Amino acid sequence: MRPSICHLNGVDLPLDEARVPVLDRGFIFGDGVYEVVPAYGRVPFRFDEHIARLGRSLGEIGMRDPLGHEAWAALLARLLADNDPADQCIYIQVTRGVARRDHAFPKDTPPTVFAYSFPFPHVPESLRRQGAACITLPDTRWLRAHIKSIALLGNVLARQASAEVGAQETILVRDGWLTEASASNVWVVRHGRLAGPPMDNLKLAGIRVGLMDALAATAGVPLERRPVAEWELRCADEILLTSATKEVLAVTTLDERQVGTGKPGPVYAALYAAYQGAKQQQAD
Numbered sequence: 001m002r003p004s005i006c007h008l009n010g011v012d013l014p015l016d017e018a019r020v021p022v023l024d025r026g027f028i029f030g031d032g033v034y035e036v037v038p039a040y041g042r043v044p045f046r047f048d049e050h051i052a053r054l055g056r057s058l059g060e061i062g063m064r065d066p067l068g069h070e071a072w073a074a075l076l077a078r079l080l081a082d083n084d085p086a087d088q089c090i091y092i093q094v095t096r097g098v099a100r101r102d103h104a105f106p107k108d109t110p111p112t113v114f115a116y117s118f119p120f121p122h123v124p125e126s127l128r129r130q131g132a133a134c135i136t137l138p139d140t141r142w143l144r145a146h147i148k149s150i151a152l153l154g155n156v157l158a159r160q161a162s163a164e165v166g167a168q169e170t171i172l173v174r175d176g177w178l179t180e181a182s183a184s185n186v187w188v189v190r191h192g193r194l195a196g197p198p199m200d201n202l203k204l205a206g207i208r209v210g211l212m213d214a215l216a217a218t219a220g221v222p223l224e225r226r227p228v229a230e231w232e233l234r235c236a237d238e239i240l241l242t243s244a245t246k247e248v249l250a251v252t253t254l255d256e257r258q259v260g261t262g263k264p265g266p267v268y269a270a271l272y273a274a275y276q277g278a279k280q281q282q283a284d
């Protein structure tokens with residue numbers, strides 16, 4: 001494999017040579033936003049949707065998209081060509097730039113634009129077959145989780161709690177209602193019906209959430225977008241996670257209790273197949 005090539009402020013260079021000044025507001029305040037774009041066979045998957053969400057996140061924090069759709073497309077194409085293997089994820093981060101420390105926005109400071117590629121972390125076959133173990137925690141994050149902010153301490157602490165007990169993800173519940181997980185969206189299946197909470201300020205609108213209507217239609221699964229109560233999560237027949245890297249993943253243990261049969265269920269299998277189909281369709 002060739003050495004990793006990244007992009008920093010207009011220059012492509014080896015990842016281990018890239019440097020950002022310590023006064024970058026991303027470092028000082030977590031003042032920036034990010035994206036994780038999956039790519040299969042060096043072609044980004046749902047690129048337009050990811051770049052549109054980046055624009056919305058930037059807008060929410062009072063920044064403009066520094067590059068625009070065409071330049072992002074060219075940048076991602078270069079990174080994907082310059083890195084291995086063929087299946088990659090592109091991490092994009094835009095911060096409010098380097099300035100003397102002051103909470104208020106600096107004037108006329110150029111943003112820091114960074115992107116790098118990492119090999120697509122395919123879910124191991126054993127985990128796919130077995131399904132994931134999850135824990136639940138109260139969602140104590142800020143009330144603007146719809147912004148894909150790089151300030152992820154709430155998500156990091158939530159995820160660490162599941163890592164410490166050998167589980168794969170932490171599902172978050174606020175006031176008795178399912179929000180999302182530390183780095184994925186969450187779906188429940190009861191009596192053959194798939195339900196996921198409506199997107200609002202308490203959840204990140206995952207790109208796979210936007211794809212779910214089409215996937216469910218392909219899979220022949222009825223889909224309801226409605227608030228999902230914690231008790232429904234606890235007596236679900238199936239629980240699913242979606243994200244750029246997990247794609248669609250079954251949850252078979254919740255808080256050390258078996259979910260449904262304890263095996264990835266039929267709705268999972270149908271939606272996972274539909275997702276693989278959507279990837280294939282893009283490649284054709």
Ligand code: PDD
Nearest residue numbers: 036182183184185204206207208243244
């Ligand atoms: N995480 N919710 C949160 C809090 C997330 O961090 C993510 C993605 C999602 C799923 O969104 P998408 O389908 O667009 O990947 C939901 C990425 C993968 C990450 O931070 O690594």
